[in-house]
Amino acid sequence: MYTRVLYPTDGSDPAREALGYALDLAAEHDATLHVLNVANTNQDSLTTVEGRVVDVLESEGEEVVDEAVDRATERGVDAVSAVLQGDPALTIVDYAREYDVDLVVMPTHGRSGLSRLLLGSVTERVVGSIDVPLVVVNPTEDRTFRYPPREILAATDGSGAADLALDSAVALARDTGATLHVVYVVETTTLGFDVRSALASEELDAGAESVLEAAAERAEESGVDPVTHVEHGHPHREILSLVDGEVDLLALGVHGETDFSRSVLGGVATKVIRTAPVPVLLRRESDSAV
Incomplete structure (x- = not known):
């Protein structure tokens, strides 16, 4: 049913909890998990290290996707990763179209603030423009999500x-x-x-x-x-x-x-x-x- 599942992540705790659900889903359907981090170029993220210009956000993004891919490998889930620059919501939507993903899995909120749920977040903007099914996960400490669903x-x-x-x-x-x-x-x-x-x-x-x-x-x-x-x-x-x-x-x-x-x-x-x-x-x- 699903062959390509997109999991955008910013490395936040809510994103890590959503990864667990994305892995369960990908494992059940023998799907490839696409792990995506978007280095937000709307922010000042450049610094100089040893005379070289290094994009700090992109470097952090590599660590984030590597961690997710390692977890996928441990579960026996095929995974590919990408760190891209741009507007996070637009880049996620464009990636989903370019790679013809079947499903996107995202948390309801991320580094924009735990008190800010869906509204005003990257997820909201993705919801408003994505053409493929999107699953949003509201991280919670007192409930374990079950997949496949009964x-x-x-x-x-x-x-x-x-x-x-x-x-x-x-x-x-x-x-x-x-x-x-x-x-x-x-x-x-x-x-x-x-x-x-x-x-x-x-x-x-x-x-x-x-x-x-x-x-x-x-x-x-x-x-x-x-x-x-x-x-x-x-x-x-x-x-x-x-x-x-x-x-x-x-x-x-x-x-x-x-x-x-x-x-x-x-x-x-x-x-x-x-x-x-x-x-x-x-x-x-x-x-x-x-």
Whole structure:
């Protein structure tokens, strides 16, 4: 299913934790792991040593990728590495395209600050422009990530991006034998309790069932029999409630070239990723497909 997995790293602790997941994934699919470090040329990184100009960031990057490759070798995973100069997010996206990678694995945050999660980070910018599946890992000390997954949850609203995420979840469920759950969250928090709101709620429920039926048919065509759920309330809270249990991987769709806040599912993807206790697989619908 995956033959080339890209793991961008800055050598931070969150990146090292994401490497463990990337290695599990690459080992399971017998994939080659591409380890990439980007020396950010937007920063002053040049110094003079013994009359020679040495790019300190690039030198550090070599140490970072060598450490990751050593860990891959210990796991029996084929790995290649590269240290490039440029804008980190743009370089990651360009590398993924040039080497035709199947999947990118990144932490939700890195050296930009542990308190700064996804928003404002390199990962956010990659999410907003990458064309291949991207798994973001929110490092945590109190939970061990499991791969291959046994339970996968795909959240949908019937949009094109959500369909892409569903397709990735279906393919993964088929390949690993995992149980696939598909959820549609009906936002009822803005409805009152009069007759009109009751009628609106019935229409929303009917629409949700229709979307889930189409999603189930989509999965069944690929040989996967999903479990469907209709939930009510705040979308991100309901999704996280379902995740907080046996689910090992969450799949979401996003769109927007640079503005990650313009995500599907009513803009809840950002909130979900910030606190998701499991890796989140993201699929972006390009502007040309909208």
